[in-house]
Amino acid sequence: MNCEEFQTIVGDLAREQIMEVRVRTKALVHSASCVDCAQSLADERSLSLGLRSLADRMKLLEAGPRVEAHLLTAYRNRIGFKPALVHSQRSLYWVGAAAAVVLVVFGVVAMRGRVASPPRQAAREIVKPLESPKSPAPKSQTASFSARGDTPPRPLPNRKPRRGTTSKASSQSTAAAVTPDLNNNEIATDFFPVGDASALNLQDGGQLVRVELPRSALARFGLPVNMERANQRVKADVLFSADGLARAIRFVQ
Amino acid sequence: MPDSQTDDKLLRLMLAGDEEALATLYRRRQGNVYRFALQMSGSPAQAEDVTQEVFMVLMRDGRNFDPTRGSLNSFLLGVARNHVLRRLERDRFYVPIDEDSEGDSGTKRFSATSPIAGDGPLDDVSRTEMIESVRKAVLSLPARYREVVVLCDLQEISYAEAAGVLGCAVGTVRSRLHRGRALLIEKLRPAREEDSTLTDVKSARCFA
Numbered sequence: 251m252n253c254e255e256f257q258t259i260v261g262d263l264a265r266e267q268i269m270e271v272r273v274r275t276k277a278l279v280h281s282a283s284c285v286d287c288a289q290s291l292a293d294e295r296s297l298s299l300g301l302r303s304l305a306d307r308m309k310l311l312e313a314g315p316r317v318e319a320h321l322l323t324a325y326r327n328r329i330g331f332k333p334a335l336v337h338s339q340r341s342l343y344w345v346g347a348a349a350a351v352v353l354v355v356f357g358v359v360a361m362r363g364r365v366a367s368p369p370r371q372a373a374r375e376i377v378k379p380l381e382s383p384k385s386p387a388p389k390s391q392t393a394s395f396s397a398r399g400d401t402p403p404r405p406l407p408n409r410k411p412r413r414g415t416t417s418k419a420s421s422q423s424t425a426a427a428v429t430p431d432l433n434n435n436e437i438a439t440d441f442f443p444v445g446d447a448s449a450l451n452l453q454d455g456g457q458l459v460r461v462e463l464p465r466s467a468l469a470r471f472g473l474p475v476n477m478e479r480a481n482q483r484v485k486a487d488v489l490f491s492a493d494g495l496a497r498a499i500r501f502v503q
Numbered sequence: 504m505p506d507s508q509t510d511d512k513l514l515r516l517m518l519a520g521d522e523e524a525l526a527t528l529y530r531r532r533q534g535n536v537y538r539f540a541l542q543m544s545g546s547p548a549q550a551e552d553v554t555q556e557v558f559m560v561l562m563r564d565g566r567n568f569d570p571t572r573g574s575l576n577s578f579l580l581g582v583a584r585n586h587v588l589r590r591l592e593r594d595r596f597y598v599p600i601d602e603d604s605e606g607d608s609g610t611k612r613f614s615a616t617s618p619i620a621g622d623g624p625l626d627d628v629s630r631t632e633m634i635e636s637v638r639k640a641v642l643s644l645p646a647r648y649r650e651v652v653v654l655c656d657l658q659e660i661s662y663a664e665a666a667g668v669l670g671c672a673v674g675t676v677r678s679r680l681h682r683g684r685a686l687l688i689e690k691l692r693p694a695r696e697e698d699s700t701l702t703d704v705k706s707a708r709c710f711a
Contacts, residue, residue, distance in 0.1 A: 261681050265656070293688045300637035300691070301656040307634055308657070313537040313554040318529055321558050325525055328562060 251276040256287045264294030441489060441498035442471045456497070457490045468501060510575035518565050528575075529558055535576060535658065536583045542653040543587045545642045553586045573667040580658075580668045584650060591646060640690040648683030655680050 256277055262269055263277055281288045462483045468475045489498040508516075508527065516524035536557050541550035560582050561568075568578050641652055654665040655676070662680075666673045 258681075261684055293692075294684065297637075297684060297688055297691065298656070300633055301641075301652070303630065304634050304637050304641070305657045305659065308538050308542065311538055311541065312534045313551050317533070317551050317555050318526070320555060321529060321562075322522060322526065324559065325522060325562055 251280040256280050264298045437503045439501045441500045444496045459488050511570050557582045577667045651679040652683040
């Protein structure tokens with residue numbers, strides 16, 4: 251160890267700080283061989299002794315009792331009403347907790363009612379045109395669930411039109427043909443008008459035919475096309491009117 | 504209020520309105536704060552004022568104390584340090600007329616005339632003089648070195664805790680302590696040399 255290294259640890263050595271035994275031994279050996287460093291260590295030890303004596307001397311010194319009295323008075327003045335406040339805060343806490351529980355229960359009930367009601371409404375919307383063929387065009391039917399983006403409505407029973415039935419029965423069968431014949435896994439777009447055809451009147455009769463088209467046909471109706479899958483085919487339902495003209499089309503996935 | 508309660512618990516109780524918790528916390532920690540302020544300022548009256556202010560701050564802003572950043576003792580010493588430095592800065596233009604006339608604090612006054620334990624009357628006197636000279640030397644240090652010497656050598660707290668109080672790195676504490684002690688040795692050296700000179704003169708007279 252040289253003098254420079256010794257000077258960096260002489261303070262810790264004199265203050266009897268924890269250090270490695272090896273370093274301590276080297277420092278003591280160096281101080282034994284170097285007069286200046288030995289003097290420095292002696293000075294540091296003397297200073298440590300003086301400081302320790304001063305610290306011992308002041309160990310029992312404390313602030314006077316009037317400081318404590320003044321502080322306690324200030325504390326009482328500052329939060330003298332605190333215990334009452336604490337009590338009222340505690341009762342407020344319980345009232346708040348009870349209110350929160352009531353709100354949560356009310357919220358859960360309301361949410362359940364809200365979640366349960368839309369399917370019923372959707373079913374009603376789908377069922378309506380079946381019961382009354384004078385209802386609006388099928389566009390509104392599909393829009394009702396495709397706009398929400400949730401699962402498609404429950405598929406309706408597939409009734410085959412019987413021959414020789416009444417006009418009501420025939421209109422019912424027409425409506426059944428128009429009714430989306432979708433499986434549970436199928437999602438359909440809205441009906442897009444084909445050509446310049448006017449809005450379809452279901453009373454005129456019509457037929458829904460499932461076809462397959464190139465995926466690029468989607469672009470004609472303003473729908474996005476994944477170019478990587480442009481070669482593939484896509485299912486579509488074409489709505490033909492009674493006069494045999496294609497009036498509308500929707501795409502099914 | 505049991506003394507076994509931690510500082511943090513006592514502080515929470517105090518902030519919730521428990522006066523006894525404040526009293527317990529004060530009695531536990533006021534000594535360190537008072538001695539630090541006294542060793543920094545040299546004035547018992549100022550040390551008491553600072554102690555009072557520190558605990559007033561604790562009452563007012565105790566919620567700001569974050570136990571993850573250090574102990575409550577460090578927090579209190581840090582507040583005390585700020586108050587002491589502010590007072591030292593404010594009072595640096597004033598020269599004390601007489602230290603003994605700073606009003607009675609109602610506490611034991613630190614002075615050179617108070618006896619300490621020793622083997623005999625002469626030892627008491629010499630040791631008291633030595634302690635008084637050390638005290639004066641510490642008070643004459645620049646504040647940045649004084650606070651480190653007070654914290655590490657007189658309060659005997661670790662480098663890390665001192666760094667927390669001062670808001671600086673441990674290395675800074677070590678270097679300031681090294682420098683502060685070197686300054687103290689320089690300040691105390693003339694007294695020793697003067698003493699040795701006087702001894703030489705006395706010896707010469709004896710030989711003459």
